[in-house]
Every structure is written in structure tokens, then in C-alpha cells.
Amino acid sequence: MPFSISFVPEIRFGENLHETIGSAAKAFGAHTAAIVIDGFLAQSGLAGRIVAQMQAEGIEARVFSDFAGEPKIAHVRHATEVVTGAEVVIGIGGGSALDIAKIAACCAASGEDAMHYALAANPLPKNPLKKIMVPTTAGTGSETSATNIFAGPEGKKLWIWGAETKADLVLLDPVLTATLPANLTAWCGMDAFIHAFEAATNRNAHAGGKFYAHEALRLLTGALETAVKEPDNMAARGKVLLGSCYAGIAIDNCGTAVAHNISHAMAGLAPVHHGLATALGFEATLAWLVEADTADLHAAAKACGLVDAAELPAFVSGLMDRCGIVRALPKAFAAIDAQMLATEMKAPENQPMRRSTIRDISDADIARFAASIMSLPKAA
Amino acid sequence: MPFSISFVPEIRFGENLHETIGSAAKAFGAHTAAIVIDGFLAQSGLAGRIVAQMQAEGIEARVFSDFAGEPKIAHVRHATEVVTGAEVVIGIGGGSALDIAKIAACCAASGEDAMHYALAANPLPKNPLKKIMVPTTAGTGSETSATNIFAGPEGKKLWIWGAETKADLVLLDPVLTATLPANLTAWCGMDAFIHAFEAATNRNAHAGGKFYAHEALRLLTGALETAVKEPDNMAARGKVLLGSCYAGIAIDNCGTAVAHNISHAMAGLAPVHHGLATALGFEATLAWLVEADTADLHAAAKACGLVDAAELPAFVSGLMDRCGIVRALPKAFAAIDAQMLATEMKAPENQPMRRSTIRDISDADIARFAASIMSLPKAA
Numbered sequence: 001m002p003f004s005i006s007f008v009p010e011i012r013f014g015e016n017l018h019e020t021i022g023s024a025a026k027a028f029g030a031h032t033a034a035i036v037i038d039g040f041l042a043q044s045g046l047a048g049r050i051v052a053q054m055q056a057e058g059i060e061a062r063v064f065s066d067f068a069g070e071p072k073i074a075h076v077r078h079a080t081e082v083v084t085g086a087e088v089v090i091g092i093g094g095g096s097a098l099d100i101a102k103i104a105a106c107c108a109a110s111g112e113d114a115m116h117y118a119l120a121a122n123p124l125p126k127n128p129l130k131k132i133m134v135p136t137t138a139g140t141g142s143e144t145s146a147t148n149i150f151a152g153p154e155g156k157k158l159w160i161w162g163a164e165t166k167a168d169l170v171l172l173d174p175v176l177t178a179t180l181p182a183n184l185t186a187w188c189g190m191d192a193f194i195h196a197f198e199a200a201t202n203r204n205a206h207a208g209g210k211f212y213a214h215e216a217l218r219l220l221t222g223a224l225e226t227a228v229k230e231p232d233n234m235a236a237r238g239k240v241l242l243g244s245c246y247a248g249i250a251i252d253n254c255g256t257a258v259a260h261n262i263s264h265a266m267a268g269l270a271p272v273h274h275g276l277a278t279a280l281g282f283e284a285t286l287a288w289l290v291e292a293d294t295a296d297l298h299a300a301a302k303a304c305g306l307v308d309a310a311e312l313p314a315f316v317s318g319l320m321d322r323c324g325i326v327r328a329l330p331k332a333f334a335a336i337d338a339q340m341l342a343t344e345m346k347a348p349e350n351q352p353m354r355r356s357t358i359r360d361i362s363d364a365d366i367a368r369f370a371a372s373i374m375s376l377p378k379a380a
Numbered sequence: 381m382p383f384s385i386s387f388v389p390e391i392r393f394g395e396n397l398h399e400t401i402g403s404a405a406k407a408f409g410a411h412t413a414a415i416v417i418d419g420f421l422a423q424s425g426l427a428g429r430i431v432a433q434m435q436a437e438g439i440e441a442r443v444f445s446d447f448a449g450e451p452k453i454a455h456v457r458h459a460t461e462v463v464t465g466a467e468v469v470i471g472i473g474g475g476s477a478l479d480i481a482k483i484a485a486c487c488a489a490s491g492e493d494a495m496h497y498a499l500a501a502n503p504l505p506k507n508p509l510k511k512i513m514v515p516t517t518a519g520t521g522s523e524t525s526a527t528n529i530f531a532g533p534e535g536k537k538l539w540i541w542g543a544e545t546k547a548d549l550v551l552l553d554p555v556l557t558a559t560l561p562a563n564l565t566a567w568c569g570m571d572a573f574i575h576a577f578e579a580a581t582n583r584n585a586h587a588g589g590k591f592y593a594h595e596a597l598r599l600l601t602g603a604l605e606t607a608v609k610e611p612d613n614m615a616a617r618g619k620v621l622l623g624s625c626y627a628g629i630a631i632d633n634c635g636t637a638v639a640h641n642i643s644h645a646m647a648g649l650a651p652v653h654h655g656l657a658t659a660l661g662f663e664a665t666l667a668w669l670v671e672a673d674t675a676d677l678h679a680a681a682k683a684c685g686l687v688d689a690a691e692l693p694a695f696v697s698g699l700m701d702r703c704g705i706v707r708a709l710p711k712a713f714a715a716i717d718a719q720m721l722a723t724e725m726k727a728p729e730n731q732p733m734r735r736s737t738i739r740d741i742s743d744a745d746i747a748r749f750a751a752s753i754m755s756l757p758k759a760a
Contacts, residue, residue, distance in 0.1 A: 002394025005547075007387060013588065014382025029506070126409070168387075207622075211595055233447065242587075
């Protein structure tokens, strides 16, 4: 079966690699750099230390950290202003920071507004700024993907997709993930696990993508629980971070499926952490999914150390238990019912993830999955 | 343990992908292209068909095919003349064609002679021409490596190394390998197998490289014998081609070891196919090597479907038997003795492969290995 694997950026892995960001920027020949970094990381002193590294290399560095939560067009535009004139862009943080940095590296190169590229309205510039991506959460895989999400002027979720947005260099430093609280470690880790699982088992799965996805499943299965329970265990943190990166490569080539249909639909209704929403959607659909009984499902189960796919639902629920994931929705979902979720799951922008799922999803299936999700307690 | 994985070019895999070379060049925005292709392939009509593809896309294409055997500086210079002025370079053939194309893409961009870059005398140009690599043998892994070999003005083997020489796009088309004779399929396939094995087990082995190397071992172990015995079995040809490509990624990051010390030493004495020489060197040293009893050796054995590393020597000899590899040296080795081979194995340019080997190689070991190789019959 034919397949293609988009280019994979240079990946460096190791403890305290964040101390080499300045020299990495220097190796790109940069004299000016822009750092897009999560606000709380900037306040922790990390931004200042990286600016100092840059100065030691003779690089003038500016910082943009004025954002929080899901990226909005205003964040992207502000980041683009800061990035314009720099030769290299460094994204440090969770998926939001990385997405903003990747988009800004394109917009700053062309002078165009992000809306010019949203939903593939126009081709991306061929020569974006050089990009170094340094994830501090282990989940989104944005460091190795070509997909970038932000909310448009009317609050609607938009995407910019293209190889031009991909990183040139990825630095994976498990030390940067050590301060991630246990619940975020678990939610992000499950997001990565589900990226790998869905990429390896959906209708677009292929040998090239499965190669990365199965390794991600092996790494995450082996280390996620330990990373949650022993936050300073750098070996476990490292495996989860590398697994998340490989899972990002897998979705970059093969995409996701029903669990992401549900989590994107939930995000359209009320604020909820993407990893938590995806984990809840995955658990609500997995027993139904594995009835498809495909070779890909069995291969994914084997990568998790299981004998066959029938063991997956219990295994995943057990993993979520052991990682302390509370099955509950944020309070904001109190005003939302199953019908509203079902409608959102059928919205046009969520159909690609419905169609890519290995089983056909009927409207009755959607009603059932939505009811299952909305029957969860609404917690704080 | 820290590691880094150099960028991996976009890889497309599928039967008859060579029919898309013209559209791939077009997608790079090229109006002019240069094709570096093995002479016998050019004569088979393949070059003409690709030129016609290019013309259909509005691309003016020139062809360089005036070379055979190991690349010499004259070939590289002639290729650079043909390539100069083109926007994209397409390499089609065995490792020689690909190496020449990759070097010419750099030299044509800068206007410098290849000797300017040999042995890392000067940094490579930052903006080489775009490169599409289409291997027609499954062995060298040149399509995914940064190493390029040619003979200098005095006949001495030289190398040009650097990420700037790497492909932007790799097209893996098993159909192009179907006419490879059985002995070349076996020799090249063993070269790929040994690339993967040595990269996964030498002193520079790391998690990133082993990930690619183990997949290569799985693919090659499963398919090489079938590809040799059933030349039109495209599934087997495809697995060997993909395995060779992944093995190329593995050596690009972790290098080789003693078997390549021996084959490079042999090449310094008389003409011999690189894959055959490497296979002979591997078989002569493997029983000694596995006494090191490392975790990496056992993991490589497992990737070959074995229980542990002690099974490797018999397994490899059996695989070589089943692939019909005759243990014999070319006639040109009649005038060469073990002492000469040992001296060559100790030559400065072959020491990196000696030092990277997981066991220390004493001069007595070298004498023994050289005697073992030179005791082989000298055939036609």
C-alpha cells in the first residue's frame, strides 16, 4: 500500500537541552531571535535565562509571552509583530505557544495576516523564518506537526496547515516537563496516547505512520503512570515526551478519529482541557470501536503489550485510573445537554474525524456517545 | 541518554512512483531540472521517460549518465557542469548516482569544486539545489544519509559529509528494483541489514537510531530471501527497499562498525562489491562480536526474530546461504594477502569504524579477521 511520510525535523533529546537554545539559534546563523513562551514560564525566569543565552551568543532576542489558554487571532497578530525582523523563532511551552510561534514564523516572513492563510485560503510562504520548537508539555505533538489551531475574529476555531509551519529543530528536554502538575501530565499524556492509537488504527493509517505510532504507544504505555506518580523521574518524563513527539509525527501523517471528533465538539461548547476531553471521548467509544476487529487494532493492542484488541477497553480505563484521571466535566458543561453535543459532533468541521474512524458512525452512535459523555458528573 | 536524530526527508513509498518524478519536481516550483542517472538505466529508456514527464510539466530537463562503478572526481565535476543552472536535481540509481547527484547539488549552488568540500575542508553551502532521490538498489541508504563517497584526483577514497547534501524528497518505488539480479539484490540487501545491525549495536548506538534500525532489521529479515528468490514479488521488494531506507537513517545518526572497517579496507586493495565485502566482513567477525553480550546485541537479535544474540552467527550465515551468497573474493584479490588487508584495516581512515565497534579490536583480532577473509576462495 502506498504511503508518504512528511519530513521529520531534526530532533534532539536530553536533559537540560534548554540550556543549548542559544547555541542552536546561533547555528542557524541568526543575529536576531524571537521567543514565544507561555506567560507563566516567562515569569518563572526561563525567558530571561534564554535571552541571556542568546546575548552570550551575540543574538538580540525579543520575547512574546502575552497569551494564555487557547490561542486567539489577537495573540497570533501580536506575536507576528514581535517576531517580524527576527531570523529565528523559538517556541517554548504547550501546544498554544508552539502553534502561535509556528504561525508567526510564516506571517512575519510574508507580511501577511494569519487570516490570509486560515483554512488554506492561500498558500503559505515558501521561506518562513527558521523555527526551533521546545515543548514543555508532553501531549499535543505540535513540535512535529503541520497543524496549528487558533480562534478567529468571531471566536470560531480555525486552522493553518502546511509543511511550511513545521519546525526545523525540535529540542526535547524532559526537565522542562517536571513541573507539570499530575493532572496535566495525565491529560496531556492520554492525548498523546490517543494520537498514536487513532493514527495507527483509523482509515488513513499506513505503514509509515504506524511505525511512529506503535513506538509512541510502547513508550507511553511503559512510562505514563510513572511520570504522573513520580514527577521527578526523568527517565519516565523523557519516554512520555519522546512518545508524544512520535505521536505528533503519526497524526501529522495519518490524522485522528472519533475521540478527537468528540473532544473538538466539546471544545465548541465550553472550555475544557483538550487532553481530558479526548480521554473521555476515547473511553466512551473504545469498546464500540474495537468491535471492528481489524489487524490495525490488534497491532496497536500488541504495541501496548496486550494480546489482542478486546483487551483494550479495560486496559485504557485501568491506565486512566492509575493516572488518577477523574471522569468529570468542567462546571461550564452544566448548561449543556447530550443533544447539543451530538449536534456539534455532526458539525461540518468535525466530519473529517468522523469519516476517518475505522467504523461507520451512525447518528444513533453519535447520540449514544454524546449521552455517555454528558452523563458524567459536572465537577469544578 | 541524550541523542539526536538528523532531519528525515519526506519519504514517499509506492509502486510506480517513478511516474510522479515530473510532478514532484514541479511541486518544488522548478522550471529546470537535472537528472543524474546510472548509464544502464538511461539506456533502458528510463531517462527519456522522465525527461518526457518533465516536459509535460513545463520543466526543461538535462541528463547526466556518463559514469559507472564507484564515483570519481571527474564524474562529480562533469555532473556539476550539467547540474549548474538547474533548480532541482534528481538522482536515480544506486548509491553512486545518488552520491554524485547530492554532491553536484551543493557544488552547483556555490560554484565551488567538490574538492573544496572533501574531508570537511570547508562548510557546505547553506542553500543547495533541491534534491529528489530515487534509489534503484536497496542497500546503500544514500537517499537518507548525509555521507557521500568519491575517489579523489589520486584515486584515494574521499567523503563529503553534511546535512546540506541530504535529499529533500525520497521516492521509494519497488518496481525500479525488480530488474536487479539476484546476487546484487542479496549483496545490497545484506549491506542494508548490516547498516541496521551495526548502527543498533555499536558504541554510538542510541534510542533514536535503534528505533529506525530495528524496524529495518524486521523488514529485511522478513523479506530479503523472498526478494532474492522471487524478483517480481513487489511486497518483498518494497520491504527490502523501505528497510534499506530506514537503515540509511540509522547509519546517518549512529554510523557503522567492524564489518565496514573490513569492507572499506578491502575496497582499498582491489575492486569488490561493497555489499559482498561487508557481508563477508560481517560473517567473519559476528561470532566474536556477540561475545560482548550487550543489551543492544540482544535487542537487535530480537528484531531479527531470535531469542538472543548467541543465535545471530548461525542466523546470519543461514540467511546468506538462503540468499545464495557465494563466499568468495573477486579474482583481483589473488595478489593480496592477509598482511596487506590487516595493514589496510589499521589505516587511519578506517579507524573510526574500528573504534565504534562495541568490542575493542586488538591488532591480533585484526590479523585473525584478515586471515579469515583472505582464506576465502578467489573466484571470477
